[in-house]
Amino acid sequence: xxxxxxxxxxxxxxxxxxxxxxxxxxxxxxxxxxxxxxxxxxxxxxxxxxxxxxxxxxxxxxxxxxxxxxxxxxxxxxxxxxxxxxxxxxxxxxxxxxxxxxxxxxxxxxxxxxxxxxxxxxxxxxxxxxxxxxxxxxxxxxxxxxxxxxxxxxxxxxxxxxxxxxxxxxxxxxxxxxxxxxxxxxxxxxxxxxxxxxxxxxxxxxxxxxxxxxxxxxxxxxxxxxxxxxxxxxxxxxxxxxxxxxxxxxxxxxxxxxxxxxxxxxxxxxxxxxx
Numbered sequence: 001x002x003x004x005x006x007x008x009x010x011x012x013x014x015x016x017x018x019x020x021x022x023x024x025x026x027x028x029x030x031x032x033x034x035x036x037x038x039x040x041x042x043x044x045x046x047x048x049x050x051x052x053x054x055x056x057x058x059x060x061x062x063x064x065x066x067x068x069x070x071x072x073x074x075x076x077x078x079x080x081x082x083x084x085x086x087x088x089x090x091x092x093x094x095x096x097x098x099x100x101x102x103x104x105x106x107x108x109x110x111x112x113x114x115x116x117x118x119x120x121x122x123x124x125x126x127x128x129x130x131x132x133x134x135x136x137x138x139x140x141x142x143x144x145x146x147x148x149x150x151x152x153x154x155x156x157x158x159x160x161x162x163x164x165x166x167x168x169x170x171x172x173x174x175x176x177x178x179x180x181x182x183x184x185x186x187x188x189x190x191x192x193x194x195x196x197x198x199x200x201x202x203x204x205x206x207x208x209x210x211x212x213x214x215x216x217x218x219x220x221x222x223x224x225x226x227x228x229x230x231x232x233x234x235x236x237x238x239x240x241x242x243x244x245x246x247x248x249x250x251x252x253x254x255x256x257x258x259x260x261x262x263x264x265x266x267x268x269x270x271x272x273x274x275x
Contacts, residue, residue, distance in 0.1 A: 003065075006091055008084050012076070015065035018092050019045065020054035026099035027054045028274075029089055029114075033105030033129075033257060034199040035165055035191045036184065037064035040104065043263035044270065051271055053099065056092055058085075062195015064187075069198065076198055078106070078206045082113045089121075100124035100274060104257060105131070105230070106203050108223075112239075113206075116214040124273050125215070128223040128266070129231040129256050133239050134207040143200040150193050162188040169256040171227050180261040212242040219245070221273045223266070226252035247273070 001019040008014070017038060018027075028048055030041045038057040045055045061076060062068035069076075089098055101122050103111035108130030115125035131139065149161045165188050170181035222240035224233045233250055240248035249269050254262040 004092065006088055008087055010076075010080065011070060011074075012061055012084060013067060014058045014061075014084065014088060016088055016092060017057045018054065020049040021052055022054070024052055024054040025095060026052070026274075027056050027089070027093040027095070029056045029085060029093070029098050029101045031058070031085060031101070031103040031107035031110050032060065032063075033107055033169075034060070034203065035063070035162075035196060036105075036187045036257070037190050039064075040184070040187060040257060040260055044102075044259045044267060047263075047267040047271065051274070053274070056089065058088055060195065061198045062192040063199075064190040066195075068192050068194030072194055075201050078109055078113055078202050079117075081202060082110055082117055085110065085114055086118055086121075098122045100126060102126040102128075102270065103130075104128040104259060106199055108231075109133075109203070109206065109208075112215065112220070113208060115218045115220070116208065116211050119214060119216075119218050122218060124219045124221070126221045126223065126270060126273055127239070128258055129225055129228055130222075130236065130239070131203065131231055132235050133212065133242070134209050135204050136235075140204045143204055147193075147197055147200055150196050154193050159189065168230060170261050171229070171255045172253075172261075177261060180257070184257060184260060209242075212239075213244075215243050215246075219273065221247045221249065221269065223258060223269060224248070224250045225254035225256055225258050225261075226250050227254060228256045230256045 004016045059066040101111045108127035166185035224236040240246040258266040
């Protein structure tokens with residue numbers, strides 16, 4: 001797949017992949033979970049290409065092929081990252097308007113935020129397993145604990161945070177669950193400590209509850225995993241209820257990463273939203 005780099009005006013050099021039918025007028029921008037990478041969308045990308053869509057993906061700051069910030073003291077908010085996404089779309093999408101922005105976990109927050117900031121430039125926003133429309137107060141200390149765990153792993157050469165994360169994301173003992181969990185574990189190992197810190201800080205500092213009205217005119221789909229212990233079904237239902245005309249879907253057998261654990265079910269929801 002063709003890969004590119006784009007350096008933002010605040011110094012992040014993103015690794016970007018654009019692929020699919022080059023003649024397609026429709027581009028789908030996909031944004032992955034913290035500690036994952038753009039390969040969490042591999043099955044989704046194949047389904048989108050088969051349906052005639054072009055896909056635009058990137059690795060988050062300090063994740064996989066996107067390096068961490070050169071200045072380790074610099075922080076980036078979810079608004080900053082949404083603006084980075086817009087710079088990527090403006091440069092690499094074949095038209096200024098995206099067909100859809102799709103995101104999972106922190107990516108689910110970013111998909112909605114992108115559509116709030118640029119409602120005239122996107123038709124559809126699909127948000128999966130977002131932690132909330134406001135940073136959950138109860139989890140703010142958890143992120144500090146996880147950063148400390150990552151620091152300990154780096155010092156010892158261990159991977160306890162990677163294993164705990166993959167286990168939390170993908171519950172279940174079926175063959176599909178085990179395979180998805182192993183793949184997710186591989187993705188977590190491509191995240192740098194610096195990248196983890198950047199996104200963990202971003203996920204602790206947003207509040208968009210008062211801005212859901214900005215999504216009027218954008219078709220929104222909010223997706224929850226019925227077995228997700230990281231994002232509450234009821235919290236996500238509340239987000240959908242706060243967005244005029246939004247669709248709410250629960251994928252009962254999925255955990256926190258439906259595109260990997262239950263790809264066919266998720267792709268059916270996504271392709272229906274794009275019609």
